[in-house]
Amino acid sequence: MKKLQAWMARQCKFWSSQSVEWWVKRATVGWGLVIFFIICSRYKELMNLGLNELGDFFAGMFGPVAFGWLVLGYTQQGRELKLSSKALRMQTKELNDSVKQQTAMVEAQKISLENHERSLEPLLVLTHVETHLVNNHGYETFRLDNTAAYCESVRMESACNGLRLMSQPLPTMMTGDTEVFSVQPIAGKSQIEITIYYTKISGLENSQSFIVKKFIQEDGDRIFIEKLPFTRREAVAAAS
Template structure:
């Protein structure tokens, strides 16, 4: 029983292989040779009858003899064309998938290159504060800004406390590795407050951007901290 069960899947596999066209050409060749041999044997045994046939009857005999073979190889040709078409279709699908993958990789690479290019045009500001203090009515501070990034234009330094703009300093060009200094004063109302330094600029590709630094101000300690709060290239 187990041997029979093991043989059945093999038979089914052979039938599927034959119907799929993988072995149909071989089987067609075997059938054709067998058929021709059978016809030759038949002609040998019936040669006396064949000699008495007329031309029309001989033509009918040849048509009836080779008609099945012609139909057989017509079917074989159909299966061969179907196999070639399926193989061509799979190749086109694989090529299409490869093209889509390559296109996605190219788009991702272009996006990364564009991002790197944009970053190469951005400035990198570092700010320090010195000589900060509060007089009788006003607070004052001196700022030193270093640009370790790219060259920018139309730079505006704006210092504010409690919404009061102490001073705006403008520079037409801020080169890479250059240092700019400016001072600002504003009304001093509270012992502790917040100071905002905003730097706006235009990059080399004519894109505007803003960098904002926020620090704590104490009338006795000056500006204690001044860190990057917002970056908007």
């Protein structure tokens, strides 16, 4: 009994696993044998039929076969469309992944270039040297040190409340170079902005700015220098 059940299970699995094409092909062969048997057994009667009757006979006999192959054609076409749609979805996913990878590579390259440009920036340090005044006339002397990369086309501009006071070109500055320049005297309890414009070794232009404040105290005037954040200057340049 168990052997019979196992055999029946194998048969059910075999027959149910066959495709539509398998069934249509074998049904066509079987139906062809039936037609052949009918023709052989009724050969004399078929010979006595007229052309219209004979045509109706063959149309009726081959109609199921034609219908079966028509169903098979639609089934195969649907399967091919399904496979094509799946392939298109896979291609779309691959293209999206490729675009994401390219975007990530571009962002990484952009960050790398930005870091490289930052490494080419000079690091400027501004120091107040002395104040020279005679009858409220004179000048303020500053020293500018470059502690990092080479820069050229250097130019100093001083401004107060957005109004440019003076502009002065400076020599090309190598790493470790020092330049001295003078500006108009700073009035008591006021401030000016000194901006150093330059061209980096990469050919790009940039600038660094310093706020110079003057305080009057009992023991004398004091000069305080604040360097504006470099990233802030980049943001301002980008916004303009």
